[in-house]
Amino acid sequence: MQYKSLIRNSLLSYLDDHLKRGSETVFVYRRGLRQVRWSYEQLVLTARQTASELHSRGIRTGDRVLLCGRNSPEWVAAFWACLLVGAVVVPLDKESSFEFAGAVKQQTDPKIVFADQDVLSFSKLDLPIITLDQLIETVSSQSSGRFHKSNPDDSTLAEIIFTSGTTSTPKGVMLTHGNLIANLLPLEHEIGKYLKWERLVHPVRFLNLVPLSHVFGQFMGLLVPQLLGGEVHFHDSLSPADIVDRTRKNRISVIVLVPRILESLRHWVERRYAARGESDKLKNKIHGNALRRWWQFRAVHRDFGLKFWAFLCGGATLEEQTENLWRALGFAVLQGYGMTETASLVSVTHPFKQSYRSIGELMPGYELKLDQSGEILVRGPSVSSGYWTAEGQLSRTADDWLRTGDVGVVDDAGHLHYKGRVKEVIVTAAGLNIFPEDLEEALNRQPEVRSSCVITSEGPNGDQPLAVLILKESGANVDAIVERANNSLAKYQRIRRGYVWREPNFPVTSTHKILKREVAARIGHPQTIISDDEVQSENPIVSEAQRITGERHSAADDGSLKLTTDLKLDSLGRIELLSALEDRYQIDIDEAAFTEATTVGEVERIVRGEIDSATTPYPYPTWSHRFPVTWIRILLFYLIILPITRVMSRMRVEGMAHLDDLTGPTLFVANHVTLGDHALVLAGLPLRLRHKLAIAMEGERLRNWLHPPMPISLFRRLKQLAEYVLVTTFFQVFPLPRKSGFRRSFAYAAECIERGKSVLVFPEGVRAPRGQIHMSEFKIGIGLLTSQLAVPVVPVKLNGLYELKRRQQYFASKGMVSVVFGEPIQFEHSMSASEIASELQRRLEEM
Structure with missing residues (x-):
């Protein structure tokens, strides 16, 4: 495949380029408490050894291989090894259920599995397993010489990425080498213009918080950063404090993340300013030149480290309030729009030519049009050739338009603006379209609201919006919140009812999109605002504790359960529970306050932010x-x-x-x-x-x-x-x-x-x-x-x-x-x- 002067026959040509960088660092991650580094050369040699191991186990061209685990260099080495041997990668999220993994197995007939040691669901699939944690030891006896067992081209199938399959049989998106290269070549060409300047800040370090099982995570984890000899840092924790600390200490330049994590980081900054009594500084943001804004908010820049400058956000829509804050603080916010069927990208914002509230300009090679309802339709060389389903492969021709299911508009400058999902648009009795994202932005601007989602609810005169709110304080007046939000909305958009969600966060996908179907199913069809004493679901704190200890308790929703005697948590179990809750809800929990908690109810109050600890921190001198x-x-x-x-x-x-x-x-x-x-x-x-x-x-x-x-x-x-x-x-x-x-x-x-x-x-x-x-x-x-x-x-x-x-x-x-x-x-x-x-x-x- 060719783009201007660049020619790539397959993804493996990028792997060949890695060897030229030799001992330069390509990946950094933590194993336990230790930081481990992989060089470009080590990645290539380990991938070759792993390919030889696969070949010795009978894996051949076209065979499917399941790949499931946390983000790690071993995951990347296994991915490249599959391509070297000609196998088709079937990446699965590390949180995949046994039922979902079983359905994927039945459809793809895989020959082997790469999985982390703690991904227990794959041990039941009756397939050979190579443990990613022990990959180096497993393949150490294999040759690291050049591997010549396959010769893929741009039409060769590289991977099958399955959708979540929460309501139906999972469907796999087939991506060829050519699909992925079609998006990489324009980026490689554009990056090439700036490589002479990159030497001044080399290496550019990326902190990747998006799972590699998703194509956006792959692009920004194992493909794009390597085009400029960058380092990719993997980080398991989604606690905002941990992310900021890692960014500063490792001198990260770019954080790759999804919108909800960026929102969590925004809340972290707001809490820091509130604790110092300086919230007004954020509300009265400076809109002057970049240098003036940097100086005004230099404390935030010190928190993140002076080398950090940009967030690269994708996978869902970004709140206007969140984007505005980070831009006002002096950071770049880059957005990309795409889907698995388009090999990650349809449009992307240029790092030096940003457009406000836009998800970027169309990638070269794409055609885009909007139908009468505003749905985005695209076609181009990176669009998937079809789906892998239980009924067989469903192919599509290159001339077919792909219906994205998203609603958007294109401005006069050619920038694409995202409005929402077609299936989530609320159509009123008068035939007017209400986009939930517009209502959510109005709700999230209210000071009492930590998060919100808007779903469809049946009203006396047809469908109407229902606001589901997570409040910062349980006693907040929901009627007043809704009324203030309505003041900024058109009359036909106005919210009629509100519902208080009692958990600290909404159910989300692995890329942190809110599962609105699950929210609606758990709510049912309420006619009034939920009262504080109603219980909606199994207590997530108890669920996490049961996962840690293996102990079950019949009264799973009882806030009076004792952490020690009922849930059997020892001191280390408490630490593991604290970490799990921080990652699940993307919050920072004071360890001293958590240690003092004795019941599930007290932990719930800590998670909701109703208990503050004034404990003096321990001194860690530098x-x-x-x-x-x-x-x-x-x-x-x-x-x-x-x-x-x-x-x-x-x-x-x-x-x-x-x-x-x-x-x-x-x-x-x-x-x-x-x-x-x-x-x-x-x-x-x-x-x-x-x-x-x-x-x-x-x-x-x-x-x-x-x-x-x-x-x-x-x-x-x-x-x-x-x-x-x-x-x-x-x-x-x-x-x-x-x-x-x-x-x-x-x-x-x-x-x-x-x-x-x-x-x-x-x-x-x-x-x-x-x-x-x-x-x-x-x-x-x-x-x-x-x-x-x-x-x-x-x-x-x-x-x-x-x-x-x-x-x-x-x-x-x-x-x-x-x-x-x-x-x-x-x-x-x-x-x-x-x-x-x-x-x-x-x-x-x-x-």
Whole structure:
């Protein structure tokens, strides 16, 4: 296929180009707490090895292969491997039900499955499975040489992407190499004009939050960024705070996302300004030049990082309020319009030639027209050749117009504007069309409304709009909200009834489109506004808890259920529940407030934002890692800490040979007896490890030193501040709380590992009380930290201190105190957190 001077015979020509970039980074993602990088060369070689593995298992040209998992480099390698061997990729969302996966299997007759280890539904399909988590190990014995088993062209079928199939048998959209290339070539040509300028900001980093199982996610995950040698960062969490944090720390330039995630980020910014009492600054946005707007909202730009500049949004319509806010803040908002049948794109906004409220100009090669109802019809080389259904392949000719099911208008400049879905348009008794998106924008502008959707409801004189609202505060006046929204609408558009949705979010698809059919089905046909004491559905908090623990409870909607006794959630289960709720509702939950919650009802109030926590955050210093503090620490260690430790302990060190083969960051785990344990371990370590160690310390103590929980005298305040600064300077400590805040502490430990530092943790959580002569039980959190850091673990036994403490003796006799280093341990991925904690304690006790 050719576009101007560019010629591509198949998608595989792009894979060949990857090798030219060699060791440059192409993908970054997190495995546990660690950040993993893949180079362009590693991607190509792994794809070739995987293709050889597929061929050795009998996969041939035209065979179908199911591919299901979270966004990861392994997913991409498996995708390219299928194309190399000539197989047809059938990508499925990682949340696909067993019934949906079974229907797809029956239709496509796949020969093998690539799936994540935790995607349990595929284990029941009676098909060979290659686990994506273990892909590298699985294909390591295969050749990474050039693969010559297939020779696809632009007419070769590349993938079959199935629709959700929520109300009928799923239908697969067939996309050929040519369909995808037809959209890529114009983008490649346009990008080529700016490559000389890209060198100034290389590499451009993309944070992709769209599933790779969708064609938009594929375009912006494994095809377009690579045209300019970019990096693609994958991120599982949809918590706004996590997204912003990742964007800043990894110096992201572009975030690829769907509108509802962009709306969640908008709410995050609004909450931040509200907390500072500066909401008026957002309401009175500056509409001057870009530099003035950047300066006015420089705090937001610092939050996202100074390299970030654009959101690339697709998959659904974007609210006017959301687009306006981000543009006013000084960020670019790029939109694309398309569908699976058009290989992702029909139109796209130019990054340097944006049009307000437009979804862009038509892509080269497309023809577009509107029928009498305003429905968008398109045709062109990227339009799918047909569908793969239970009845067989349904083909269409290249001259056929594709009915998109969307309503739009084209302005005088040729820009396309989206109005809504044809099937969602509400036709009044007078024959007038009401587009729900217009009403939703009016509703979402109301300060009490967090989100809304408008559906069709039967009225006395025919169909009429019904507003379904998620409120920021449960006591808001719905009548007043609807009345104010109606004031900005035409008379025929006005909303007659409202309904309060009690859950924190609407049901959505994997690309976060609201499932209006499900909303309507769960509501039924209400004639009045729902009262606060009505219950609509099974409690999602209980559902998540049952998924985590495997425990079932008959009273699934009872807000009085106890998290610990009824739902069987331990401390780690609570953390997993908190993360699941943040991702499900795209909100930030205060971990301290969540820890204090005891019932499902209290968690519901936290999720709805009705409980605010004024808990002071734990301090995670960055200054302790930088010059001149790092040099001061070394100087003080040899002038003060080491001499005092040697004199007082007269310690001996054993097991130093076990540290000889350590070449990278390590997790040291020691028993905890005295305040001097940190110094003993440091003194015992060899020089090459001694000054690259971060030490976990009781979080509550560090926080209280820096932020006293109650008023104290100025002298005592200065004394505690000095204690904090000195301890942090001398020992490079960071907080590890006993009650809440584990996630941030674990993330900080991972950041230390990423900087090349080792970490020391005392897994008992507290020092041994005087008179105790044995270790306390290790906290289960050490097992979770160990499994997610995935670094060698060295047990460290401090001997002789129990007796010293019992005697209240500060100076030890020679040989009484010893620091013993055990053999490094690498735990199996299959071990649970509790098993790891128990094994670590057993090993220390036996040393």
